[in-house]
Amino acid sequence: MKKIAFIGAGNMNGAIISGLINGGFNPEHIIVSNPSAEKRLALQAAHGIKQTQCNIEATTFADVIVLGVKPYLIEEVCQHLGKNIDITDKCFISVAAGCTIKQIELALVKPCTVIRTMPNTPAQLGCGVSGIYANAHTTEEEKAFTTTLMESVGIVKWLTSEEQIDHIIAVSGSAPAYFFLFMEAMQKQAIAYGFSEQDSRELVQQTALGAAKMVIENKLPIGKLRENVTSKGGTTQAALTSFIDGGLEKLVSNAMNCAVDRAKEMAKTA
Numbered sequence: 333m334k335k336i337a338f339i340g341a342g343n344m345n346g347a348i349i350s351g352l353i354n355g356g357f358n359p360e361h362i363i364v365s366n367p368s369a370e371k372r373l374a375l376q377a378a379h380g381i382k383q384t385q386c387n388i389e390a391t392t393f394a395d396v397i398v399l400g401v402k403p404y405l406i407e408e409v410c411q412h413l414g415k416n417i418d419i420t421d422k423c424f425i426s427v428a429a430g431c432t433i434k435q436i437e438l439a440l441v442k443p444c445t446v447i448r449t450m451p452n453t454p455a456q457l458g459c460g461v462s463g464i465y466a467n468a469h470t471t472e473e474e475k476a477f478t479t480t481l482m483e484s485v486g487i488v489k490w491l492t493s494e495e496q497i498d499h500i501i502a503v504s505g506s507a508p509a510y511f512f513l514f515m516e517a518m519q520k521q522a523i524a525y526g527f528s529e530q531d532s533r534e535l536v537q538q539t540a541l542g543a544a545k546m547v548i549e550n551k552l553p554i555g556k557l558r559e560n561v562t563s564k565g566g567t568t569q570a571a572l573t574s575f576i577d578g579g580l581e582k583l584v585s586n587a588m589n590c591a592v593d594r595a596k597e598m599a600k601t602a
């Protein structure tokens with residue numbers, strides 16, 4: 333079985349590690365590296381994985397290296413690895429937004445496999461979505477392993493161009509936060525009606541879960557599910573009209589385009 337090094341013990345790598353372990357991946361084959369101790373020790377305590385403060389030690393241990401540091405650190409981390417150890421047989425998988433395969437290849441110096449994946453944090457529950465795009469050095473076996481790796485934390489979509497990574501960021505990578513923002517706004521209003529904070533949370537979260545399950549389990553178009561809740565001249569129609577008059581659709585597409593633009597900007601300034 334392949335060994336995996338997670339460089340960075342933050343939110344995204346932590347979510348993938350949780351998902352892998354919950355899916356039965358052997359913790360002995362996983363190492364995480366992070367300069368500060370707290371987060372890597374917490375991951376070790378939670379999952380029984382190996383940990384180190386040294387990226388070189390983690391990379392040397394593994395066949396597959398998941399780069400999960402902030403985008404502005406990816407090149408620095410890769411240069412350090414490329415200059416100090418033989419990485420030619422390793423498979424690098426970056427989860428970073430706004431850092432291209434070309435930038436990573438240049439930083440690693442030696443030619444090797446570089447794959448970009450854009451997961452999202454529901455990966456920690458096995459409910460993630462990951463877009464994947466691979467460079468020309470990637471073998472079919474490495475592609476198959478990456479599919480298996482990311483499928484252990486959710487669904488996978490292979491992409492036909494690297495640009496689609498930026499689109500996946502807008503559609504699913506950043507998107508849990510859109511739903512959280514919407515739920516926070518609903519919870520605030522529920523509290524304003526006098527419900528306790530806890531009751532407000534339960535009302536909102538259960539409604540979000542129910543709505544998501546209906547979308548998943550029904551084959552009906554999402555618009556039809558919406559119509560089924562909306563009695564003519566009723567309460568839902570009043571609420572939806574307010575959303576539509578407020579420009580919700582445009583607001584959503586503008587927000588998603590802002591995520592795409594920001595990913596492109598980050599790649600330029602890297």
Ligand SMILES: NC(=O)C1=CN([C@@H]2O[C@H](COP(=O)(O)OP(=O)(O)OC[C@H]3O[C@@H](n4cnc5c(N)ncnc54)[C@H](O)[C@@H]3O)[C@@H](O)[C@H]2O)C=CC1
Pocket residue numbers: 339340341342343344345365366367368371387400401402403405409427428429450451452453505506
């Ligand atoms: N948070 C999210 O929902 C998603 C994040 N991503 C990507 O994941 C990457 C990480 O993001 P987060 O997990 O949110 O950030 P984070 O800040 O939670 O995690 C980054 C971790 O890297 C560690 N770190 C810093 N310098 C390091 C070094 N030289 N070597 C090893 N570790 C080092 C930090 O101490 C921190 O624990 C980013 O590139 C981001 O674009 C991708 C998809 C979703």
Ligand SMILES: O=C(O)[C@@H]1CCC=N1
Pocket residue numbers: 429501505506
């Ligand atoms: O906000 C970010 O830049 C990262 C990428 C997708 C989710 N979080």
